[in-house]
Amino acid sequence: xxxxxxIKQKQIVWAWAFxxxxxxxxxxxxxxxxxxxxxxxxxxxxxxxxRSWAGFDNYVKLWNxxxxxxxxxxxxxYLLLGTPISLVISFVIAYHLDQLRFMHGFLRMLxxxxxxxxxxxxxxxxxxxxQPVPTGLFNNLLASVGIGQISFLNSTTNALxxxxxxxxxAGLGFQIIIFMAGLRAIPKSYYEAAxxxxxxxxxxxxxxxxxxxxxxxxxxxVFSSIGFLRIFDHVFNMTTNNPGGPLNATKPLVLxxxxxxxxxxxxxxxxxxxxxxxxxxxxxxxxxLRILRDK
Amino acid sequence: xxxxxxxxxxxxSATSFVTLMGSAAQAVxxxxxxxxxxxRVAAMEQLIEKFQAANPDIxxxxxxxxxxxxxxxxxxxxxxxxxxxxxxxxxxxxNDYREAQLxxxxxxxxxxxxxxxxxxxxxxGAMRDGDQYWALPTAVRSLxxxxxxxxxxxxxxxxxxxxxxxxxxxxxxxxxxxxxGNITQVGLTVGMTAQDHHWFREGLIRQFGGDPYKxxxxxxxxDTDAGRAxxxxxxxxxxxxxxxxxxxxxxxxxxAFKAGRAGMHIDGxxxxxxxxxxxxxxxxxxxxxxxxxxxRANYASYWVNAITSKAQGEKYDAAVKFMxxxxxxxxxxxxxxxxxxxxxxxxxxxxxxxANDPVFGxxxxxxxxxxxxxxxxxxxxxxxxxxxxxxMTLQGMGAAESLTVAAEAxxxxxxxxxxx
Numbered sequence: 001x002x003x004x005x006x007i008k009q010k011q012i013v014w015a016w017a018f019x020x021x022x023x024x025x026x027x028x029x030x031x032x033x034x035x036x037x038x039x040x041x042x043x044x045x046x047x048x049x050x051r052s053w054a055g056f057d058n059y060v061k062l063w064n065x066x067x068x069x070x071x072x073x074x075x076x077x078y079l080l081l082g083t084p085i086s087l088v089i090s091f092v093i094a095y096h097l098d099q100l101r102f103m104h105g106f107l108r109m110l111x112x113x114x115x116x117x118x119x120x121x122x123x124x125x126x127x128x129x130x131q132p133v134p135t136g137l138f139n140n141l142l143a144s145v146g147i148g149q150i151s152f153l154n155s156t157t158n159a160l161x162x163x164x165x166x167x168x169x170a171g172l173g174f175q176i177i178i179f180m181a182g183l184r185a186i187p188k189s190y191y192e193a194a195x196x197x198x199x200x201x202x203x204x205x206x207x208x209x210x211x212x213x214x215x216x217x218x219x220x221x222v223f224s225s226i227g228f229l230r231i232f233d234h235v236f237n238m239t240t241n242n243p244g245g246p247l248n249a250t251k252p253l254v255l256x257x258x259x260x261x262x263x264x265x266x267x268x269x270x271x272x273x274x275x276x277x278x279x280x281x282x283x284x285x286x287x288x289l290r291i292l293r294d295k
Numbered sequence: 296x297x298x299x300x301x302x303x304x305x306x307x308s309a310t311s312f313v314t315l316m317g318s319a320a321q322a323v324x325x326x327x328x329x330x331x332x333x334x335r336v337a338a339m340e341q342l343i344e345k346f347q348a349a350n351p352d353i354x355x356x357x358x359x360x361x362x363x364x365x366x367x368x369x370x371x372x373x374x375x376x377x378x379x380x381x382x383x384x385x386x387x388x389x390n391d392y393r394e395a396q397l398x399x400x401x402x403x404x405x406x407x408x409x410x411x412x413x414x415x416x417x418x419x420g421a422m423r424d425g426d427q428y429w430a431l432p433t434a435v436r437s438l439x440x441x442x443x444x445x446x447x448x449x450x451x452x453x454x455x456x457x458x459x460x461x462x463x464x465x466x467x468x469x470x471x472x473x474x475x476g477n478i479t480q481v482g483l484t485v486g487m488t489a490q491d492h493h494w495f496r497e498g499l500i501r502q503f504g505g506d507p508y509k510x511x512x513x514x515x516x517x518d519t520d521a522g523r524a525x526x527x528x529x530x531x532x533x534x535x536x537x538x539x540x541x542x543x544x545x546x547x548x549x550x551a552f553k554a555g556r557a558g559m560h561i562d563g564x565x566x567x568x569x570x571x572x573x574x575x576x577x578x579x580x581x582x583x584x585x586x587x588x589x590x591r592a593n594y595a596s597y598w599v600n601a602i603t604s605k606a607q608g609e610k611y612d613a614a615v616k617f618m619x620x621x622x623x624x625x626x627x628x629x630x631x632x633x634x635x636x637x638x639x640x641x642x643x644x645x646x647x648x649x650a651n652d653p654v655f656g657x658x659x660x661x662x663x664x665x666x667x668x669x670x671x672x673x674x675x676x677x678x679x680x681x682x683x684x685x686x687m688t689l690q691g692m693g694a695a696e697s698l699t700v701a702a703e704a705x706x707x708x709x710x711x712x713x714x715x
Contacts (some may be wrong), residue, residue: 050395239488241546
């Protein structure tokens with residue numbers, strides 16, 4: 001039978017033969033659990049007893065849950081603050097680092113180091129930085145110069161930015177490296193032409209560098225957006241005593257899912273939240289690709 | 296090596312193999328699961344050794360997991376038919392396991408309900424269902440007041456406080472501030488995220504004349520004058536110019552106490568072990584302070600041992616025998632000596648030596664008037680009280696309003712759980 005196939009068909013058979021392993025792998029560890037999660041979101045299950053059908057109950061409960069809306073807003077605040085801030089900072093650093101020769105490698109390493117550090121360890125160190133006197137570094141500094149304490153984590157307004165700061169810092173190194181690679185990839189001839197024409201640096205930046213960096217920017221925006229929408233380890237580790245607190249001020253969607261599933265043991269409700277997160281991630285990523293690619 | 300030697304080795308290994316098989320066929324092996332905690336594992340190893348010496352036909356295999364994974368692993372393994380014959384569960388989880396029929400009631404001929412009720416401390420009654428018990432603890436925990444002896448002496452306090460008023464007075468003497476008015480040493484640690492939510496529920500509310508729940512813990516009953524008085528007392532510790540504490544001080548209450556920056560600290564008996572190793576910290580334990588009119592109240596919790604539905608036939612019989620041993624007086628004394636957890640029976644706990652022990656004594660005496668909250672969702676119900684205090688300290692809500700919101704939120708959790 002195989003003999004009667006055309007060369008083209010034979011190639012296809014071979015391609016699928018080699019693809020079979022990753023396809024099977026993905027099917028079993030990615031698509032099956034995903035499908036199962038969607039199924040569970042329509043059921044009630046506490047992990048112990050039998051599952052029972054709930055219809056859309058879990059989604060209705062989600063819709064009527066004030067905590068969910070608070071958490072939903074938090075998730076987007078993480079995204080809307082985190083992505084632009086980290087994009088601007090990492091571009092500024094990469095832009096200047098690119099022009100610097102003195103100790104270039106060393107500085108680049110310093111910026112990349114936080115990215116390689118474990119998020120858990122980093123979150124705990126920052127958590128201690130933020131403590132009130134007598135243990136917190138920041139507040140001790142403030143107290144030593146006679147300024148009143150700032151409640152970093154124990155505040156409904158300051159806590160989210162305080163948790164976000166180390167998360168932004170941790171991601172910078174990666175974005176800087178990508179930006180620098182993007183900058184290096186721009187042909188020198190454009191800059192030479194601009195120099196001959198006598199154009200100012202702002203025009204060079206605005207008309208040459210940024211437009212040619214677009215693919216890099218698209219990649220970084222999509223990548224860091226997904227990261228901020230899924231933020232978990234920083235929040236969880238900085239607020240373990242009162243996860244996502246105070247008063248849900250820092251709770252992102254992923255932490256709510258974790259809490260519902262593994263401290264509340266309400267698997268159906270947690271699965272419904274997961275489905276919502278999945279839809280959000282998908283929409284945001286597609287939107288960004290569309291907007292940033294089209295022009 | 297000559298042929299004779301080889302033959303000898305072959306013969307020896309063959310016979311040892313046969314004897315191994317023979318003994319394996321006779322012995323029943325049952326599996327026991329608990330979470331990993333050094334002293335608990337050591338104690339259980341000693342208990343298993345003694346049990347096996349007395350019952351040579353039974354072997355017990357212990358498996359343990361880190362605490363963080365324990366609940367999920369047990370919950371995943373038992374319904375799948377894997378896992379233990381005898382398992383250690385937190386008392387608050389038992390309802391779910393019972394409803395899912397993952398555990399079996401203890402046989403009433405070996406564990407007659409009336410005898411159990413007479414022999415064990417009263418809060419174990421939460422495990423009773425008609426004529427049967429579903430599970431039994433080896434050890435229980437209660438709350439007490441830890442105090443830093445050095446700071447007490449420094450502040451000129453001779454003896455640990457007996458009443459709540461004395462406690463506040465002592466705490467005020469031990470509170471230190473820097474020139475800017477920031478608290479640098481607290482008189483008493485405070486934090487609903489730690490053990491305070493138990494102290495508030497079963498301690499303060501009752502001491503101020505209330506009864507936190509009705510209908511067997513299915514109805515919230517603390518949105519009352521007593522509840523408001525208790526909440527005023529509690530938040531009074533951290534608000535105003537005379538605050539003797541601050542929430543989130545040094546991140547965690549127990550950390551502040553360990554670091555010698557807290558005069559007093561309310562915590563469970565399970566803390567004894569970790570405090571014993573802290574260098575340079577001299578501490579003592581007293582019973583939780585009584586109210587002005589002498590009312591005492593305490594909270595007790597425990598881990599229970601239960602037989603899973605996986606244990607059938609001879610494994611079931613072996614599991615029953617093992618259960619009988621690990622809730623015996625002998626096992627409880629060993630558990631107290633090795634782990635430092637309190638015996639679940641007065642016959643062991645209230646012995647002269649144990650009840651007057653300077654460290655264990657206050658906890659054991661507390662058991663006489665301790666109650667066990669029947670939680671539907673302990674972390675959810677804890678969160679309600681955490682939020683209650685945060686609404687007041689961070690958002691300026693009044694005590695009465697915040698208490699009402701909390702009572703409604705907790706009732707919602709209870710309704711959701713019991714109506715299913």
